[in-house]
Amino acid sequence: MTESKFLNPRTVIRMVYVAAMFLVAMDATIVNVALLSICEELQISPAAAGTVNIGYLVSVALVLPMAGWLGDRFGGKRMLMIAVTLFTVASVCCGFASSLGGLIFFRILQGIGGGLIAPVGMAMLFRAFPPQERANISRSLILPIAVAPAVGPIVSGFFVEQLTWRWCFYINIPIGIIAIILGMIWLKESGKQAVGKLxxxxxxxxxxxxxxxxxxxxxxxxxxxxxxxxxxxxxxxxxxxxxxxxxxxxxxxxMLQLRLFADRLYRTTGMIALCTAAGLLGMLYIFPLMYQDVFKASALHTGLTTFPEALGLMAASQLMPWTARKLGPRRIIQIALLCAMVVFALLCLVSEDTNPWLVRGLLLSGGLTLGHTVGAIQLLAFARIEPPQMGQAATLFQVQNRLGSALGVALLGSLLAAVSAATADAAAVGAASEATSRVAYQAALLGAAGFLAVAWGFSLTLRERDTAGVQYKKPAVSSAPKEKASVSV
CATH class of the missing domain: 4.10.860 (DNA Excision Repair, Uvrb; Chain A)
Incomplete structure (x- = not known):
């Protein structure tokens, strides 16, 4: 009896990874819109509520560096299932939390699970698929990267207005349960990697x-x-x-194999990924703030306006296998980053009179270009990494992305505050004050484009021979019976 496609271990690891990462990525943005509602119900100040996110971010940073070692030492399937289960159970507890202290504690547990999921799952996935097949899996990888962060604010706004902020955590339960069932029953554990002591x-x-x-x-x-x-x-x-x-x-x-940076391709793509994450996450932080603060749009309307960016990323994931074969990843990265810089610059010209569909079109274009960039970077970064080193490589890659995201939000937020303060004295009341505020947001958006410019500069150092061994071809159609897949996770 032949194994069905659904039960193929490679299909299962893709589904489990996407579901798990969707939880983590959505959770990073879904709580932000609900913070004010949390303050009102728990009777705390907005400043105190900020610790809800701080605890999550810090706990992710604590476990992220050792995630690769844990996956290699105890097995990818075991650690991924522990991480998803911990994240799901902590989500339930967050929904039932009756005090700020309890909510922070359970958010820390969520962060521990979330910090383990990304590198362990990515290592399993890239061990399962050889480099020549990774362009095809980019269609599913873009779902947690692109859609989940964009869906978070929209879903959160709906829950806050129609139900309660607690549903921002309850929504993780069905997705988490599906991922756990799929992983426990059909995901194969074919052995641990040879690692030493911690x-x-x-x-x-x-x-x-x-x-x-x-x-x-x-x-x-x-x-x-x-x-x-x-x-x-x-x-x-x-x-x-x-x-x-x-x-x-x-x-x-x-624990962190920094010698991997000796490989020029891995080092260069890592820096491109860091700068791209800083620019993308920085833009997604600054532009919605501008849309609400300057143009007085509601949180839900802002979320719906920015959502086409996620659609663009999804479209890019569908086009990636074709564009990778036609252009190659090096040219994709260079062209896409250049186009994304232009889009970010055009976002600076948006005003309250700008047609909303034009704004959505710009964001769609930004997602389409950066989606190609992200997909091509992931394909190149791990092209030369051997399976025994995949856990370490995935951990380093995730650490760089986490630092890039934090760096982008931090520096662009500081630029926004600095320009606002510098122009505040010159601003009058009413329209002049609003115009001054807009200048600060425009400067921050140009800063996001600046991060992409740095990434583009790094991409110019990529050489043709860097990608010569990475082939992207259509899978050959054969009438011969398929062998059962063997996957090392």
């Missing part, structure tokens, strides 16, 4: 280092970059990370 010095340096740096970047704009709390936390985090580099390069079996 690199304790590396963990003791990386966990607080990344956590403190992420905290400083995420809270610098709110507390002020010169505040003792931010300065001390940020500098201490950087010292820990500097020591981490020194220690890991002298360890035979490090």
């Amino acid at each position: 690199d304790l010095p590396g963990f003791l340096l990386s966990a607080p280092g990344f956590a403190m740096l992420i905290y400083a970047l995420s809270q610098g704009t709110a507390h002020g970059w010169r505040s003792p709390e931010i300065v001390l936390t940020g500098l201490t985090g950087l010292i820990f990370l500097a020591a981490l580099v020194f220690v890991e390069l002298r360890t035979t079996q490090p």
